[in-house]
Amino acid sequence: MVAKTFTVEEGWEYMKNNGILKLIRILEGLSEPSFTIAESMMLYTTVYNMCNQHPRPDNSEKVYKKYQEVFEEYIISKVLPSIKEKHGEIMLMELVKRWVNHKVMIRWLSRFFEYLSRSYLVKKLDFSSLEELGVTRFRNLVYLEVGRNAIDVVITLINKEREGQQIDRGLLKNVSDFFIEIGSECINCYEMDFEALMLQDTSEYYSRKASKWIVEDSCPDYMLKAEECLKRERDRVSHYMHPSTEKKLVEKVQHELLMVKSKQLLEKECSGFCALLREEKVEDLSRMYRLYHEIPQGLENIASIYKEHITGEGTALVKEAEDAATNQDASKVGVQEQVLIRKITKLLDKNVAQVKDLFSNHTLFNKALKEAFEVFCNKAVAGRSSAELLAASCDNILHKGGNESDEDIEEKLEKVVKLLAFIYDKDIFAEFYRKKLARRLLFERGANEDHEKSILSKLKQQFGGLFTSKMEGMVTDIILAREYQTKLVEYLCSNSNANPGIDFSVTVLTSGFWPTYKSFNLSLPTEMAKCVQVFKDFYDTQTKHRRLTWIYSLGTCNINAKFETKTIELIVSTYQAAALLLFNSSDRLSFSEIRTQLNLTDDDLVRLLHSLSCAKYKILKKEPNTKTISPTDNFEFNYKFTDKMRRIKIPVPPVDERKKVIEEVDKDRRYTIDAAIVRIMKSRKVLELQKLVIECVEQLSNMxxxxxxxxxxxxxDLITRDYLERDQDNPSMFKYLA
Structure with missing residues (x-):
């Protein structure tokens, strides 16, 4: 096919008159029919012929420039003046209208000049496509001229909407799309121009609002406004901004409303975070968490205040108990301590519920709760450590005679175990608990074995098997002791000659499980000594590999005392019983005679005789009749003693074992530290002092x-015992000696 011969100018004249001017008239809204298929084909052919004149001069570049000039002439003559003569919202409408028309123009002209794309531009990699060229012309001639003004108008409209006025959201959506479409691969007009200015204005807008609201509003009202603002900004983005703007816009609002004013907001005197906690404003606290949870590090300040708040509440409870213990007599100190434990447990329940329900069990709040409770849970009250108080609390719960249900007891034990997690000196708790457990098991004062096993199970689950191994051994010993007692009864029935004539029972304990007790070579009366010998003979029939050590201080006796008025059953300790039985063969005994016959120390004998002659029940008469026991005193059985009860228990003044328990724990700690050091060095062989100390602390901190x-x-000490040695070149480095 031979192209029709004419000059580029002649061809362009045809394109202008039959294509370009007609298209402009259509865009300007004049009455003009659209292009037919034949017209479109003729215009395409004309472009083809202009580019392929014989003898094949290269006219494509010339035609490409003509194509570019079409946009420039139209924009300069029609589009730009039309936009610049308008203002405000009307200007935006005109800009959007002209951009829509311009896209139509690009689409039609790209069809007419499509041959350029297929034959010419495909070879010119540095030239813009026909579509890109049309967009570039509009960007360079219109956007660069009126874009900043358009952005200012859009921001003004957004602020009007923020103030509650109605605006044309559809128009803003179209303008937003224009900012996106007018950009290029190198230039992001939406993000670099519009979004940057809009975000800056947003910061300034909400900064002004925050400064006003923080003065006028309470904390809950301020948060309501902040939440509503965030909701509206998200809604705003969904209606007329690009989705990528949401995160940036929300962050700006959060920063100005919540982070900048965080300290003032949270610490408002009558409505801040602490006030909301005190008044249990659940909805407001939940809102605060929601608002700050969305902000990176937003919860840190709240968690810090939360920690201080709990610490303050707990410390106040401890101080209250301390003051009460100081102002009351010693007999009521224990009651106050138990009240303190109950109050701290209640405080824990409340705050655990808050962390779960209000703060979604967030790590920061759990950490704040733990650290706060560690502060006041490790304070002493009336000289007694918190570990000792918890052990006493367990003992109180497990005591016999309570009217509480099993469920209530289980719940209380669970709470005590939770409190123990905050105590640093768990080994002190374990030792005091072991002492009290021993008394419950040996004197049958515990609630029941199920509860004893239950709390041991909870402790084991929380702190490991090593923590409860001795206690579990104690419970097992008591179960085995019952079996021994059954066998003892059978033995006595089958060996009538062995029967001592009085009822007795013996509890066999494993020394490694139980607390350490003083063992005395008490000289027992004949009746009691026979019981001991009978049990030894019986025990030898059961085992040949164990040695019995008798702890008479743990024993109790029921003896019948015949007074002038009536016979009264006395429940006494083994020592008291041994002393009273001496008066079966002697009417009057001196202090020194009793001491010699029983083989007791002066201190123990003083306590023993005081309980029988100077306390509530005066079973013995003392001469002289004073309130104290001295080595020159004489004693005789008080036949005239009487009491309305037929059965009475005569207590022995308690011995304060607290000091001994602490000393035992300190001694055990040294062994535990030694074991940890050796364990670490055995695996590391060589280690620096600082790292050794750190690892040792980490291993031991759970106890x-x-x-x-x-x-x-x-x-x-381990160096002197040849377990470790210092490095000769580096004194802070230690080596393990196998």
Missing amino acids: FKPDIKLIKRQIE
Whole structure:
């Protein structure tokens, strides 16, 4: 096919008159029919012929420039003046209208000049496509001229909407799309121009609002406004901004309303975070969490205040108990301590529920709760450590005679175990608990074995098997002791000659499980000594590999005392019983005679005789009749003693074992630290002092908070015992000696 011969100018004249001017008239809204298929084909053919004149001059570049000039002439003559003569919202409408028309123009002209794309532009990699060229012309001639003004108008309309006025959201959506479409691969007009200015204005707008609201509004009202603002900004983005703007816009609002004013908002005197906690404003607290949870590090300040709040409440409870203990007599100190434990348990329940329900069990709030409780749960009350108080609380719960249901007891035990998690010196708790457990098991004062096993199971689950191994051994011993007692009864029935003539029972304990008790060579009366011998003979029939050590201080006796008025059953300790039985063969005994016959120390004998002659029940008469026991005193059985009860229990003044328990724990700690150091060094072989101390603290912290000085002292001790040695070149480096 031979192209029709004419000049480019002649061809362009045809394109202008039959294509370009007609298209402009259509865009300007004049009455003009659309292009037919034949017209479109003729215009395409004309472009083809202009580019392929014989003898094949290269006219494509010339035609490409003509194509570019079409846009420039139209924009300069028609589009730009029309936009610039308008203002405000009307200007935006005109801009959107002209951009829509311009896209139509690009679409039609791209069809007419499509041959350029297929034959010419495909070879010119540095030239813009026909569509890109049309967009570039509009961007360079219109957007660069009126874009900033359009952005200012859009921001003004957004602020009007923020103030509650109605605006044309559809128009803003179209303008937003225009900012996106007018950009290129290199230039992001929406993000770099519109979004940047809009976000800056948003910051300034909400900064002004925050400064006003923080003064005028309470904390809950301020948060309501902040929440509503965030909701509206998200809604705003969904209606007329690009989705990528939402995160940036929300962050700006959060920063100005919540982060900048965080301290003032949270610490408002009558409505801040602490006030909301005190008044249990659930809805407001939940809103605060929701608002700040969305912000990176937004919850840190709240969690810090939460920690201080709990610490303050708990410390106040401890101080209240301390003051009450100081102002009351010693007999009521224990009651106050139990009240304190109940109050702290109640405080824990309340705050655990808050963390779960209000703060979604967030790690920061759980950490704040833990650290806060660690502060006041490790304070002493009336000289007694929190570990000792918890052990006493368990003992109180497990005591016999309570009217509480099994479920209530289980719940209380569960709470005590939870409190124990905050105590540093868990080994002190374990030792005091073991002492009290021993008394419950041996004197049958415990609620029941199921509860004893239950709390041991809870402790084991929480702190490991090593923590409860001795206690579990104690419970097992009591169960086995019952079996021994059954066998003893059978033995006595089958060996009538062995029967001592009085009822007795013996509890066999494993020394490694039970607390350490003083063992005396008490000289027993004949009746009691025979019981001991009978049990030894019986026990030898059961085992040949164990040695019995008798702890008479743990024994109790029921004896019948015949007074002038009536016979009264006396429940006494083994020592008291031994002393009273001496008066079966003697009417009058001196202090020294009793001491010689029983083989007791002066201190123990003083306590014993005081309980029988100077306390509530005066079973013995003392000469002289004073309130104290002295080595020159004489004693005789008080036949005239009487009491309305037929059965009475005569207590022995208690011995304060607290000091002994602490000493035992301190001694055990040294062994535990030694074991940890050796264990670490055995695996590491060579280790620096600082790292050794850190690892040792980490290993031991689940049982107690080790003293750094004690660790270093034990390291030195292990060196003298040839477990470790210092490096000759580096004194802070230690080597393990196998």
